[in-house]
Amino acid sequence: MSQYNAPLNDMNFLLFNTFKVQDFWQDTPELAESIDVETASAILAESAKVTEEAIAPFSRAADEVGVLFSEGNVTTPDSYKNAYNVVAEGGWIGLAGNPDFGGMGMPKTITAMHEEMMCSADLAFALYPGLTAGACLAINAHASEELKELYLPNMYSGQWTGSMCLTEAHAGTDLGLIKTKAIPQEDGSYDITGSKIFISGGEHDLTENIVHLVLAKLPDAPAGSRGISLFLVPKINIDSQGALTTPNAVSCGSIEHKMGIHTSATCVINFDGAKGYLVGEVNKGLAAMFTMMNYERLLVGLQGLGAAERSYQNAKLYAMDRGQGKGAERMTDKECDPIIVHPDVRRMLLNMRAMNEAARAFGTYVSVQLDISKFSQDKETAKLANAKAQLLTPIAKAFVTDTSLDGCVAGQQVLGGHGYVREWGQEQLVRDCRITQIYEGTNGVQALDLMGRKVAMDGGQTLNLLIDEILEFSLENQSVNGSMMKQLNDSALLLREVTATVLEEAKGDKNAIGAASVDFLHLCGYVFYAYMWAKMVVAVEDESIDEVTTTSKQKTATYFFARVLPRIHSLKLQIESGAELLFDFTADEV
Amino acid sequence: MSQYNAPLNDMNFLLFNTFKVQDFWQDTPELAESIDVETASAILAESAKVTEEAIAPFSRAADEVGVLFSEGNVTTPDSYKNAYNVVAEGGWIGLAGNPDFGGMGMPKTITAMHEEMMCSADLAFALYPGLTAGACLAINAHASEELKELYLPNMYSGQWTGSMCLTEAHAGTDLGLIKTKAIPQEDGSYDITGSKIFISGGEHDLTENIVHLVLAKLPDAPAGSRGISLFLVPKINIDSQGALTTPNAVSCGSIEHKMGIHTSATCVINFDGAKGYLVGEVNKGLAAMFTMMNYERLLVGLQGLGAAERSYQNAKLYAMDRGQGKGAERMTDKECDPIIVHPDVRRMLLNMRAMNEAARAFGTYVSVQLDISKFSQDKETAKLANAKAQLLTPIAKAFVTDTSLDGCVAGQQVLGGHGYVREWGQEQLVRDCRITQIYEGTNGVQALDLMGRKVAMDGGQTLNLLIDEILEFSLENQSVNGSMMKQLNDSALLLREVTATVLEEAKGDKNAIGAASVDFLHLCGYVFYAYMWAKMVVAVEDESIDEVTTTSKQKTATYFFARVLPRIHSLKLQIESGAELLFDFTADEV
Structure with a gap:
């Protein structure tokens, strides 16, 4: 690599x-x-x-x-x-x-x-x-x-690491089904017993201690997700001064052999009456865990982007170096030109570049909302920013990772056979990136979260505010690039129209949201990416920006609007095909 | 698995x-x-x-x-x-x-x-x-x-295997650059010297001999692809009775460590003055090799389909078995339903099914043309079928493998975390399938072959005949399903329109074909898949067809037309964005 x-x-x-x-x-x-x-x-x-x-x-x-x-x-x-x-x-x-x-x-x-x-x-x-x-x-x-x-203090300093123990063999997406038990002890602690799977960093040799956050149920807990509590369970117990004492009843049963992230230990972690400490309130564990979920999910999006960015860099370097065939306009006087002369190689690289830079901008935009929601003095401002962040996070997780896999695959394709051989590193990026679409809630679950919880549950109000923001922005900046702002405006209106259609259908069909959700999330993703590109194009109007950045942003934005954004038109039609189509089949017939 | x-x-x-x-x-x-x-x-x-x-x-x-x-x-x-x-x-x-x-x-x-x-x-x-x-x-x-x-006889019986030795380190897509030399000997044979890479099955222990077909250049050969000849080079020499004699000067230097197809030996094969025999005419090696290319490329498409079919089968089984969450309409009275109740799981499975069955039909359609071209008594019929097969083959290779990777990824996604773990087999299908987009000519090269050689070089004539065939078919079968035939008709006309646009643009811009090619190949793929679905829907009109097949084909066809075919509208817009967009960037800026 x-x-x-x-x-x-x-x-x-x-x-x-x-x-x-x-x-x-x-x-x-x-x-x-x-x-x-x-x-x-x-x-x-x-x-x-x-x-x-x-x-x-x-x-x-x-x-x-x-x-x-x-x-x-x-x-x-x-x-x-x-x-x-x-x-x-x-x-x-x-x-x-x-x-x-x-x-x-x-x-x-x-x-x-x-x-x-x-x-x-x-x-x-x-x-x-x-x-x-x-x-x-x-x-x-x-x-x-x-x-x-x-x-x-010991976790911030890296002396100890942390892990999240949620999933069990029979309970992944549906955490209400977990069976791990927490029995209250007289000293105020809990005895934790159960087996967790897919625990990243559940065991390793990088640090002397590991702090597990574990979802478990008290004996008298309500059924389902309302009966889940959160516990802190150290691998090694510590005394009141924080010094390590005896091993806790926590063990690693095995690790998974996976497609990628080979050096991340994905563990089965067994708790056999391990000593744990309640975090937050009893039965409110899921909510406590979800406090960090927006951050974690944004992080997963950034993981995808990280892989796609590396893939772009490798592919670009290869395309500038590998000679094969000749350009319509020659780039060299050798027997062949670097493959970057070929239009389709350019198309692949520009798709990657246009998507990566938009993803980075979008991640920043979501981070801005998270920061306002955390730090703002004004409660109303913070509340609104929080609502926006809640809505945008599943997009930042799922859309970014779905399209980052495409980017990693494209980067591999630029290298041809060498992209398939391990030593060049491109195939590792595909294998590593692939997990980001699956963990921390599969991308299908993110899409349900977006459309079911974040859009439908407030009647589309927050999304409408975001769409208004885009419409206003496009109106205000017409003088910068009229046709681009027009296209941005139209795509925001298209998103509004599609949202209304699905919300209307959902009144009569409980499957309407689920049927539309993934395509809807992608539609949102492209529209917000268009917004990001428009923002960048406006930003380079500032004369202090260097010429390379200015030119690059303007050209890549033009490319995005012309060659990438049109994908929204197919998504609209796919969404409008509705839910009945999917349930016209019996389970056997699917 | x-x-x-x-x-x-x-x-x-x-x-x-x-x-x-x-x-x-x-x-x-x-x-x-x-x-x-x-x-x-x-x-x-x-x-x-x-x-x-x-x-x-x-x-x-x-x-x-x-x-x-x-x-x-x-x-x-x-x-x-x-x-x-x-x-x-x-x-x-x-x-x-x-x-x-x-x-x-x-x-x-x-x-x-x-x-x-x-x-x-x-x-x-x-x-x-x-x-x-x-x-x-x-x-x-x-x-x-x-x-x-x-x-x-010994190859048909499997006593010996064969390999194709084309690629060299510096010459993959651009075979005109190969350096392997063939020196004529007095006995009519040739001394072959050079190093080939990426040779599938170049060495292994399944058989006692391996018959290599090797591209090489005579000392006085014209430069580029017009100076390439084809040679048969056995690993072990044989006598005039076909009995093995002495080892030839052929050796395996190493094997590649790859993303997938781990059990296919991808070899560096060195020829050090190995004895070889001319196959076909001197300097006509590339043409001789391309005789089998249509068959090989169709085979690669079938490899993709094979993986995608297995992925669908695994995913379907898992979706019927894995309980998680509850359906809008309950399927069981347990605490959770099989995940096939969820609309998005159905969407993923139906996408796979609709694409796999269309791919199988399309592979058969191309095979029919190959058979007519090989066996027909009527020369004109054979010639036309050959032209059709030539045009359809790159689609059967590249469109089928591109969309089969999507199918493998979707099948992996249905399994969630288990899809990422090796023991379930889904991730292997993704890794194995990925090579099919790369070898036997990358899918980008297939797209160039389609649009540059097969469409543009005869002024769109053969494609027009195929479009006419679709239009006639849709007209003839309106009574079977009017709206479906209308949509088929419209998509064929859309393909005709887009083809004309690009061919017109190509008159003034040498990069027009390359810029459009991959999206164009996909557009063709979707239109031909629609034709295949329409053919299947007409075929089930026959009363002798069992009810399960009839219902399944009708429903899946409806699904394909409603939820998959609309992708052509975005492809049209992407293609129409043109080539200038790609060359507005300097190589550094891409």
């Missing part, structure tokens, strides 16, 4: 020119003192250095080795131990952490960029610190002060 | 009801005596038995072992040796072979069905007999009688 080059220019352009996050930082007491343009740029530059030099060069070899399981222990490749230490010692795990417990308190707009770089460098590796940061979010939001004091 | 069930019903329905191949067989002297409905059904039933029982059960375990390379030798899994013997002894490799040399002389319509079943059972395994049959085609068409007598 070729050298990874973090797209720092694009990141700085998005943060400070397109979204002007510095204005919000300056107006926000909690952020004004800790972050400004200079600090943020320095953090990103350092993140680029770490990911380019300490992680990316080892991802290919690490994939060949994978993680090894023997007698309950999981061994990671040696290169991972070095890389993990660099990440931990750099304070990267606590980047967004609560400063009261040793975190750096950085806004999501910054951590999202760091996460993308981590995932470009090595998606499987990025899961260890990524899941730890996620577990910290839940602990910080819901655990007692005592638990926070005992666990957060 | 679950049990494979060969889709015999659908195959028989396509052959004898949809395309009524028995009528052509009966009217064709070369076929009338050797094949009829009964024989053909018996052959397919036997092929189903072999693939279901002797091959499919071992594909998962074989993938884990892969092929091993040591000191020039390649070792295949033990299960492969047994399976290979069953296939060889059953005479399957010579199924389409020339009866004069021990082949069975079966038409392509039959062998295509057999090939699909082989690839569903194990795509990597199917390459060994598949490439042998392909090599036999080229030998039969171009080699001297002496070579045919010496080699074909």
Whole structure:
């Protein structure tokens, strides 16, 4: 795999020119003192250095080795131990952490960029610190002060990692079916017993302790998802000073052999009367877990983007170097030209580029909403931003990962046979990226969440606000690019029309939402990506932007509107075909 | 991986009801005596038995072992040796072979069905007999009688296998760049020297000899693709009686470590002054090789379909069994229903089903053209069928494999996390299927072949004949399903319109064809699939067809027209965006 080059220019352009996050930082007491343009740029530059030099060069070899399981222990490749230490010692795990417990308190707009770089460098590796940061979010939001004091500092520092133990063999999407039991003890703790599967980082040799967040049910809990509680269960017990004491009754039964992310340990974790501590309220575990879900799901989107960005970089380099055939206009005077002369190679690369840069912008846009919702002084502003983030997150997870897989496949295709051979690294990106469509809620579940919960349940109100935002933007910026703004305007109206159609159909057909959901999520994705490209085109109007960026953004935006956005027209027709079509078949006939 | 069930019903329905191949067989002297409905059904039933029982059960375990390379030798899994013997002894490799040399002389319509079943059972395994049959085609068409007598019988019987040695490190798509040399010897043979890469089945331990077909250049050959000749180079030399004598100067330098088809040996093959024999005329090697290309490319399409069919079968079984969530209408009285109650799971399965059955029909349609072109007594009929087959083949290769990858990915998605874990087999299908978009000419090259050579070079004449065929068919069968035939008619006209637009643009822009090509190939694919579905709907009008088939075909056709075919509208817009858009970027800017 070729050298990874973090797209720092694009990141700085998005943060400070397109979204002007510095204005919000300056107006926000909690952020004004800790972050400004200079600090943020320095953090990103350092993140680029770490990911380019300490992680990316080892991802290919690490994939060949994978993680090894023997007698309950999981061994990671040696290169991972070095890389993990660099990440931990750099304070990267606590980047967004609560400063009261040793975190750096950085806004999501910054951590999202760091996460993308981590995932470009090595998606499987990025899961260890990524899941730890996620577990910290839940602990910080819901655990007692005592638990926070005992666990957060050592997790932010990377001394211990975290894991999320949700899935059981018979309960994945439908967590209401879980059977893991939590029996209250006299000392206020709980005895946790049950078996969890698909636990990323559930066991490994990177750190001395692992902090599991576990969903379980009390003996008298209500049936289904209303009876789920959340527990903190350390692999090794600790005393009141935080020192390690005895092993807890937690063991790793086996690891999965998977298509990709070979160096991420996906574990069966058995709890045999392990000591656990309640996080949040009894029976409100699912809600507590979902506090961090928006962050985790956005992270999964960034994982997809990370892989697709690396795929683009490899493919671009190959296309500039590999000679085969001749261009209609010759690029060299050799017996063949680099394959970038061929229109279809350009099409593949430009599709990747147009989608990746839009995904990065969209991730930033969602991060902006998350930051406003977390930091804004004004409650109404925060509430609205939260509603927007809730709606946009399943798109940021599922649309970004679906189209990132396409990007990884396209990047592999540019390399032809070499793309299929392991040593070039392109096929690893496809295998690694593929999991992002599946875990943290499959993309089908994300689509149901979007259309069922986020759109239908408020009668389309929040989506309408977002559509209004797009319509206003396109109207305000007609002078920048009239035809582009017109097309943006029309696609937003098309989305509004399709939404109304499905919501109307849903009144009489309980399957209408589900039948439309995935195509609807994709439709939303393309419309928001168009909005992102329009925003970038407006941003380069600023004369301070360098010419390379200006030209690149204008051309790529034009490409997106002409060659990518038209996909919405087929999606509209597919959605309008309705739910009856699917249920005209008996189960056997499907 | 679950049990494979060969889709015999659908195959028989396509052959004898949809395309009524028995009528052509009966009217064709070369076929009338050797094949009829009964024989053909018996052959397919036997092929189903072999693939279901002797091959499919071992594909998962074989993938884990892969092929091993040591000191020039390649070792295949033990299960492969047994399976290979069953296939060889059953005479399957010579199924389409020339009866004069021990082949069975079966038409392509039959062998295509057999090939699909082989690839569903194990795509990597199917390459060994598949490439042998392909090599036999080229030998039969171009080699001297002496070579045919010496080699074909032992290849048809499976005693020896064949390989195609085209690619070199610097010459893949652009074969004009090859450097392998052929020096004429006094005895009429040639000394072959050069290094070939990506040679499937170039070395293995399944048979005692391997017959390589090698592209090489004579010392005084013209530059580029006009100076390429084709040679037969055995791994072990044989005497005039066909007995093995001394090893030839052919060696395997290494094998590739790949994303998938782990048990297909992809070799570097070195020729160090190896003894070779000219096949066909000097400098006409590429044309000789292309004789078999239509068959090989159709086979690659069938490989994709084979994987997608297996993926559908696994996913369907899982969806009927896995309980998670509840349906809008309950299917059971348990705490959860099988996931087939969920609209989006149905959508994924129906997409797969609608595409797989159309692909099978389309493969049969192309096979019919190949059979007419080979066997018809009437030269004009044969010539027209050949032109149609030439045009349809790149679609059968690239469109079928592109959409089969989508099908494999969808089948994996139905299984959620289990789809990502190796033991369930779904991820193997994705990895195996992925190569079909790359080898035997990447799908981008297929698209160029379609639009540049097959459509533009005859001014759209052959495509127009095919469009006329569709228009006539839709007109003739309006009484069967008026709205469906109207939609078929409209989509054929849309294809005609888009073709005219691009051909017009191509007059002024040399990149117009390349810019449109892949989307154009997909557009053709969807329109021909619609034609196939319409043909099947007309075929079930026959009262002799059982009710299950009739209902299934009618419903799935309705689904295809409503939910899949609309994709053509976006493709049209994408194509119309033109070539300038792609070349507005400098190479650096892409």
